[in-house]
Amino acid sequence: MPEGDTIFRAARTLHRALAGHVVTRFDTAYAPLARVHDDTPITGRTIDAVEAHGKHMVMRFSGDVTGPLALRTHMRMHGSWHIYRPGERWQRPPRDMRIVVGTADFVAVAFNVPDAEFERGTDVGRRDAIAALGPDLLSPDFDAAEAVRRLRDRAGVPIAEALLDQRALAGIGNVFKSEVLFAGGVLPQALVETVPDDTLARLVDIARRQLAVNVSDATPSFGRRTTGRMAVAEGLWVYGRGGRPCRRCATPIAFARQGLGARPTYWCPRCQQGSPPLQQEPRKPPGR
Numbered sequence: 001m002p003e004g005d006t007i008f009r010a011a012r013t014l015h016r017a018l019a020g021h022v023v024t025r026f027d028t029a030y031a032p033l034a035r036v037h038d039d040t041p042i043t044g045r046t047i048d049a050v051e052a053h054g055k056h057m058v059m060r061f062s063g064d065v066t067g068p069l070a071l072r073t074h075m076r077m078h079g080s081w082h083i084y085r086p087g088e089r090w091q092r093p094p095r096d097m098r099i100v101v102g103t104a105d106f107v108a109v110a111f112n113v114p115d116a117e118f119e120r121g122t123d124v125g126r127r128d129a130i131a132a133l134g135p136d137l138l139s140p141d142f143d144a145a146e147a148v149r150r151l152r153d154r155a156g157v158p159i160a161e162a163l164l165d166q167r168a169l170a171g172i173g174n175v176f177k178s179e180v181l182f183a184g185g186v187l188p189q190a191l192v193e194t195v196p197d198d199t200l201a202r203l204v205d206i207a208r209r210q211l212a213v214n215v216s217d218a219t220p221s222f223g224r225r226t227t228g229r230m231a232v233a234e235g236l237w238v239y240g241r242g243g244r245p246c247r248r249c250a251t252p253i254a255f256a257r258q259g260l261g262a263r264p265t266y267w268c269p270r271c272q273q274g275s276p277p278l279q280q281e282p283r284k285p286p287g288r
Ligand SMILES: [Zn+2]
Pocket: 246, 247, 248, 249, 250, 251, 268, 269, 270, 271, 272
């Protein structure tokens, strides 16, 4: 599943290719989008910006007599945006095409994007699905205190699931969930109410730094990394490493399916056992 860093990279790539250019081609497999194009054509408009909002991508178009438009898409499990030169062979079959936005120099193609809609006006991104998002880890005005507050609201929820809740904070997917908790030394099953404020704040800070590294132009786009090691095989602390030795203490990495959708969670039973901090009263390890 695409995570916040993937969408951020995709939006940035599209923005660099498309922003400031006039749309010369628009195609879509979705009737509601085609109807908007029929009524108020997308061709002839300028692409003002392509932005990531959590896991949503927003492509903003300049106005005609009816005002500006924005195309909001969400990748869900299998969606993706590609960018091609006109005439270049697509890497996915045409039947997977959902939306095409072309300029003189580039063709942006959305494949298997299940969630797409046009919104009118300039306040797109502040409404509906996007307005419900928590603070965006990749936004320059990310509000860490607000993210901690929203996590705190999920008192009875295991921390791993709270971190995935995009209404608490936006950008963490299943890979970063496990990686952030390892780096923070917190068990995925720990209920939020048992995690002290400073630990929550540290997790938020770690998440922000891990995502930032993964959208840096200096980081190759293949393979995520949270360990600071460049070798792809050593890029992650725990995710996908069930049964293999912890990179810090050599304890076999544990694996379980957790929460909504039974998503895989990985952790080190030793490195993450001390959470919340050891100076606290002993307590029953939740969920284990
Ligand atoms: Zn360990």
